[in-house]
Amino acid sequence: MSETHDVQITPGMQEYIDRNNVYLAERAKYIEETVKKWKFDTIAVHGLYSVTDALKDYQGAIIEPIFMSTSQAYTDSDEMAAALAYKIPTWCYSRIANPSTYYYEWTLALLEGYGFDGTTSCCSTSSGMSAIMTAVQPFLRVIKSAGEPRNFVATAQCYGGTFQQFTVRLMQERNIECRWVKDATNIEEWAAKIDKNTRFLYGELPSNPQLGFFDIQAVADLAHSHNLPLICDSTVATPVLLRPICHGADIVVQSVTKSLSSSGFGICGAVIARKNLVTNIDDAQLKEDFSLSVKYLQNRDFGPNLHPLQAVMALNDMRTIRSKMDLMSRSSEKVAAFLAEHPGVESVQYLGLENHPLHDLAKKYMWLVDAEYDDQYNRPINRYGHLLSFCVKGGVEKTRKVFDNLQRIWRATDLGRIKSVATIPAISTHQQQGEEGRALAGIPGNMIRLCVGAEHPMDIIADLDQALHAAK
Numbered sequence: 001m002s003e004t005h006d007v008q009i010t011p012g013m014q015e016y017i018d019r020n021n022v023y024l025a026e027r028a029k030y031i032e033e034t035v036k037k038w039k040f041d042t043i044a045v046h047g048l049y050s051v052t053d054a055l056k057d058y059q060g061a062i063i064e065p066i067f068m069s070t071s072q073a074y075t076d077s078d079e080m081a082a083a084l085a086y087k088i089p090t091w092c093y094s095r096i097a098n099p100s101t102y103y104y105e106w107t108l109a110l111l112e113g114y115g116f117d118g119t120t121s122c123c124s125t126s127s128g129m130s131a132i133m134t135a136v137q138p139f140l141r142v143i144k145s146a147g148e149p150r151n152f153v154a155t156a157q158c159y160g161g162t163f164q165q166f167t168v169r170l171m172q173e174r175n176i177e178c179r180w181v182k183d184a185t186n187i188e189e190w191a192a193k194i195d196k197n198t199r200f201l202y203g204e205l206p207s208n209p210q211l212g213f214f215d216i217q218a219v220a221d222l223a224h225s226h227n228l229p230l231i232c233d234s235t236v237a238t239p240v241l242l243r244p245i246c247h248g249a250d251i252v253v254q255s256v257t258k259s260l261s262s263s264g265f266g267i268c269g270a271v272i273a274r275k276n277l278v279t280n281i282d283d284a285q286l287k288e289d290f291s292l293s294v295k296y297l298q299n300r301d302f303g304p305n306l307h308p309l310q311a312v313m314a315l316n317d318m319r320t321i322r323s324k325m326d327l328m329s330r331s332s333e334k335v336a337a338f339l340a341e342h343p344g345v346e347s348v349q350y351l352g353l354e355n356h357p358l359h360d361l362a363k364k365y366m367w368l369v370d371a372e373y374d375d376q377y378n379r380p381i382n383r384y385g386h387l388l389s390f391c392v393k394g395g396v397e398k399t400r401k402v403f404d405n406l407q408r409i410w411r412a413t414d415l416g417r418i419k420s421v422a423t424i425p426a427i428s429t430h431q432q433q434g435e436e437g438r439a440l441a442g443i444p445g446n447m448i449r450l451c452v453g454a455e456h457p458m459d460i461i462a463d464l465d466q467a468l469h470a471a472k
């Protein structure tokens, strides 16, 4: 992995390179012949951290060690030169790489690529927002021959922070046009917004909080027919319910902060990409291994790296992600059904409700991974996640009262937690973008976003019921 200059390889460096090539070949074999044959839960529990690794390098520690160290020491100048030229695997300096973030990256690459007939890799980031920045920046570089101005096409229904990054940081401050797709289910609308200056397509699904959805395969095909990549934010689904790369997407961004690490200990993110992705940018390394390229070059220079302590805490959360997403999805179905019948509720938005306009489309894509191997089910099962929203009858004032009356459900601008959390998007996550931006994204003032946790669903329902009644 190098940017411009070619490094002179000395015989001493070559010895290190040869030795490491043996190691890389063994690792590739282990992944292909062992890890890729495991079921999802096994990958989530072990990732790439093996007994062999533990005994060889980590004194047998059964949990991935937290490498709280800034940098790596080298045996001699040959090893150092080979490492810093990225000719051998290295973690050199924790802004660039670190053993703890390495295991985090491999677990996510394998989970997001589960069932994909190809190879995926991952670059860890300090947050979901930095994952989005990491994923989009490489495509926005100035290319004299490609023509300016640059633009990209993105779903208008997206996370408030994404809206800010695209509208303020890219459009207003850097004159890079974001063309919003209002109806993401309409392929014609996507197609009409692409021209010769388009760099990528971007879609969030299911979107936070409106649960927008689109036909990934159709949008990926459209992107590829223009030699463009499709980037998906699939935070709300997690790889337990949806793996966009299996349906043609090139890159996935995850706010691992959310459901993937449901404990809520801290902020973290990831970019996962398939090898040999599609792009009109002339950069062989980027195409060949996007995640490694951004990790070793772009992010080395921008520095949005993940802390090793947070990496291991998130890894620990991810080990049980499948059963947690199943449980919280099932509870969400019950809560959504309760709210849909409640006289104080105007409407409920949950992809699992049959009357949701996007239910059929979501049903095509959202499946509980490995349900056919689960002796509780023994067949494929649709699951729709634990995010829903509902609009309160009686306007904005009444909505605030209902919200203020919640006892067990926490009032916080958070989601994906093991604890139920609610927010009013118009005054929190989607406050900065103003009335117009909210109208574009479809965020009414009487909407409460609810993310159902792992409490018993009867207790969540009881809390909602008393809050709706007390607000009369």
Ligand SMILES: *Cc1c(COP(=O)(O)O)cnc(C)c1O
Pocket: 127, 128, 129, 130, 159, 161, 162, 204, 207, 208, 233, 235, 236, 255, 256, 257, 258, 267, 268, 269
């Ligand atoms: C929270 C969120 C982000 C941003 O992630 P952070 O980890 O908070 O930076 C991006 N996309 C979606 C869908 C989110 O919910």
